[in-house]
Amino acid sequence: MRANRRTMLQGAVPLAAAGLLGAASARSQTLPGAASPSRGIFDLPQMLIPVVGDERGFPVRRIYCIGRNYAAHAREMGSDPNREPPFFFQKPADAIQYVAPGSVGDHPYPTLTKNYHYEVELVAALKSGGRNIPEARALEHVYGYALGLDMTRRDLQRAMGNEKKPWEIGKSFDGSAPIGPIHPVNQVRHFTDGAISLAVNGAVKQQADLKDMIWSVAEQIAKLSEAFELKAGDIIYSGTPENVGPVVPGDLILCKIDGLSDLSVRITPPV
Numbered sequence: 408m409r410a411n412r413r414t415m416l417q418g419a420v421p422l423a424a425a426g427l428l429g430a431a432s433a434r435s436q437t438l439p440g441a442a443s444p445s446r447g448i449f450d451l452p453q454m455l456i457p458v459v460g461d462e463r464g465f466p467v468r469r470i471y472c473i474g475r476n477y478a479a480h481a482r483e484m485g486s487d488p489n490r491e492p493p494f495f496f497q498k499p500a501d502a503i504q505y506v507a508p509g510s511v512g513d514h515p516y517p518t519l520t521k522n523y524h525y526e527v528e529l530v531a532a533l534k535s536g537g538r539n540i541p542e543a544r545a546l547e548h549v550y551g552y553a554l555g556l557d558m559t560r561r562d563l564q565r566a567m568g569n570e571k572k573p574w575e576i577g578k579s580f581d582g583s584a585p586i587g588p589i590h591p592v593n594q595v596r597h598f599t600d601g602a603i604s605l606a607v608n609g610a611v612k613q614q615a616d617l618k619d620m621i622w623s624v625a626e627q628i629a630k631l632s633e634a635f636e637l638k639a640g641d642i643i644y645s646g647t648p649e650n651v652g653p654v655v656p657g658d659l660i661l662c663k664i665d666g667l668s669d670l671s672v673r674i675t676p677p678v
């Protein structure tokens with residue numbers, strides 16, 4: 408084997424010496440370049456979330472999500488909040504499903520899961536960002552707040568977690584981020600406390616107070632900015648309280664945070 412390999416390597420030398428490799432390299436340099444295109448070969452839509460009191464939308468750059476940010480939810484997910492701090496994951500910007508206030512959004516039951524869960528969450532929307540943002544200045548970057556659902560294929564999330572694989576298939580699928588309109592801070596307030604709840608078919612399932620978050624929105628921004636450069640257009644799903652649970656087609660979900668528009672979706676059959 409060794410002799411054969413040496414023979415093969417030796418055989419390669421004359422190719423280079425003959426200039427054949429050089430010729431191939433020179434030819435690749437003559438291919439048309441891709442320098443600084445000014446437009447794409449097709450258009451990609453920019454995800455915009457409607458803003459209360461403004462005809463313009465909020466352009467979404469990234470969706471960050473906080474995991475296990477309420478102690479009771481961390482425990483129900485099998486972790487110890489005193490030993491394991493909250494953490495981050497992302498959803499793609501086009502996972503947004505906007506639902507207008509006063510309407511009920513049709514939310515198709517997704518593929519591949521048999522255990523589809525709701526998670527009601529406060530969402531903070533950033534108008535600016537940076538790196539290593541101090542907690543004391545973090546809220547200056549918040550444009551507004553919305554009410555959102557971090558929909559989760561719980562069986563797939565758990566299976567991937569058990570195998571120490573990424574969560575994407577459980578968390579970051581199409582339509583996994585229903586959200587209501589963004590309320591600018593100057594029309595509401597910073598949401599450091601207040602009731603958050605979720606009901607299914609009229610029965611309250613999740614009920615907590617935003618002050619029970621382990622990391623406040625200001626802390627979330629400060630911590631995130633240590634790992635990522637935050638920018639205008641980033642939105643942060645702040646984590647869900649305890650008592651997450653399953654829905655099936657036909658179920659009606661109603662989410663509330665005091666001071667924000669209600670958010671409601673109906674689970675429809677798989678498409």
Ligand code: MN
Pocket residue numbers: 472473474526528557644646647
């Ligand atoms: Mn969540």
